[in-house]
Amino acid sequence: MTAEGPGGPERGADRLRPPRIFRSRPKVRPAPTLGESAGPMASAEPRAEAAEPTAQASTALTSIRPPRPSRGPADPSLLIRTRNLTKHYGDLVAVDRLTFQVRAGEVYGLLGPNGAGKTTTILMLLGLSEPTAGEARVVGLDPTRHPLEVKRRVGYLPDNAGFYGALSGRANLRYTASLNGLSGPEAERRIDAVLEQVGLSADADRRVETYSRGMRQRLGIADALVKDPEILILDEPTIAIDPQGVAEILALIRRLVDERGLAILLSSHLLEQVQSICDRVGIFVRGRLVAEGTVDELARKLGGAEIQLEIGVTDGAAALDRAIGVLGGLPGVRSVVPDPPLPGHLRLTVDRDLVPRVVPTLVEAGLSVVHLRRLDQGLGEIYRRVVASEGANEGTSEGTKSAGGAA
Numbered sequence: 166m167t168a169e170g171p172g173g174p175e176r177g178a179d180r181l182r183p184p185r186i187f188r189s190r191p192k193v194r195p196a197p198t199l200g201e202s203a204g205p206m207a208s209a210e211p212r213a214e215a216a217e218p219t220a221q222a223s224t225a226l227t228s229i230r231p232p233r234p235s236r237g238p239a240d241p242s243l244l245i246r247t248r249n250l251t252k253h254y255g256d257l258v259a260v261d262r263l264t265f266q267v268r269a270g271e272v273y274g275l276l277g278p279n280g281a282g283k284t285t286t287i288l289m290l291l292g293l294s295e296p297t298a299g300e301a302r303v304v305g306l307d308p309t310r311h312p313l314e315v316k317r318r319v320g321y322l323p324d325n326a327g328f329y330g331a332l333s334g335r336a337n338l339r340y341t342a343s344l345n346g347l348s349g350p351e352a353e354r355r356i357d358a359v360l361e362q363v364g365l366s367a368d369a370d371r372r373v374e375t376y377s378r379g380m381r382q383r384l385g386i387a388d389a390l391v392k393d394p395e396i397l398i399l400d401e402p403t404i405a406i407d408p409q410g411v412a413e414i415l416a417l418i419r420r421l422v423d424e425r426g427l428a429i430l431l432s433s434h435l436l437e438q439v440q441s442i443c444d445r446v447g448i449f450v451r452g453r454l455v456a457e458g459t460v461d462e463l464a465r466k467l468g469g470a471e472i473q474l475e476i477g478v479t480d481g482a483a484a485l486d487r488a489i490g491v492l493g494g495l496p497g498v499r500s501v502v503p504d505p506p507l508p509g510h511l512r513l514t515v516d517r518d519l520v521p522r523v524v525p526t527l528v529e530a531g532l533s534v535v536h537l538r539r540l541d542q543g544l545g546e547i548y549r550r551v552v553a554s555e556g557a558n559e560g561t562s563e564g565t566k567s568a569g570g571a572a
Contacts, residue, residue: 244428249299261452274439277449320389324401330374359387379410440544477536
């Protein structure tokens with residue numbers, strides 16, 4: 166049975182066929198040659214003369230291309246940079262407009278009490294927490310937009326590194342290597358090298374559950390080094406370690422900088438350790454970086470109005486007594502006393518402005534000065550002075566609120 170329409174059987178059959186769809190092909194115009202216009206009217210200039218505008222055409226094409234994002238810092242030695250980096254948790258300001266830099270080949274100490282915002286800062290640098298405002302660049306990358314690439318190029322040791330206790334140290338490192346795409350001879354070569362560097366070669370095949378706390382921390386550093394990073398971030402690496410273990414960890418950190426040229430960011434609240442190992446220190450209080458520099462620079466900028474000097478004179482006890490008498494009569498001298506461990510030496514505490522007058526005064530009195538050394542304030546005294554100043558400026562109630570939740 167056929168379907169018939171008004172025009173007979175054939176026309177009825179045509180009605181059952183799906184309609185044809187005709188797509189018009191776009192006319193492809195040849196690309197205009199140099200010297201020709203892309204518009205409807207072509208240039209009458211001969212092609213031989215068209216080579217002259219080539220540089221202009223190239224410049225025009227370049228000007229309309231979007232600029233490629235830069236993947237590296239302008240200064241290749243600048244591996245960490247933050248500008249006004251800020252993190253809020255509700256009403257709590259955990260990190261407040263943090264601006265600092267860390268370069269290759271230096272240990273930068275982020276010093277502050279627990280709750281100052283140090284760990285929050287580290288999490289933002291690793292792309293594990295998104296900043297509320299400001300920006301960070303790590304090996305030239307934005308950690309928020311490129312977290313995996315940042316993690317590939319940065320080694321991180323948290324304050325309590327976790328390992329599989331039933332596995333050996335070597336097996337744990339093999340697992341970390343596999344997570345970073347390393348296997349076979351290359352992985353074994355790197356594992357052997359980092360175990361040697363952290364001093365665990367002899368214990369590499371023991372179960373980690375038999376390791377001491379210091380050995381675990383050294384294994385944690387080895388774990389961070391397997392990927393061959395450019396930056397090492399250490400969060401309280403010496404906490405709860407015995408004095409011998411602390412000395413080993415600090416010596417290892419110094420070797421890593423000297424041998425590998427790494428940039429190391431060390432977060433700690435232990436003043437003496439930061440002073441002994443760090444090239445530069447940033448003092449972090451209530452989420453803000455309130456002072457930064459070498460220990461000597463901080464002493465000059467933040468030290469008190471008094472200076473301590475260690476002075477040695479010749480001619481025995483009589484000359485020492487004369488020196489004490491001469492210096493004791495100067496205005497601005499706070500104290501002058503013998504230094505018992507050093508015969509013929511005295512210790513002078515004097516106003517900073519009076520320091521240039523000390524040696525000339527002794528020479529004019531006929532005394533021979535054979536030793537002069539300035540006893541700089543330690544980082545502990547500088548830190549206490551800064552924290553006290555910040556507390557006076559901001560008030561105790563505000564400080565208590567700000568320190569509540571930032572690690």
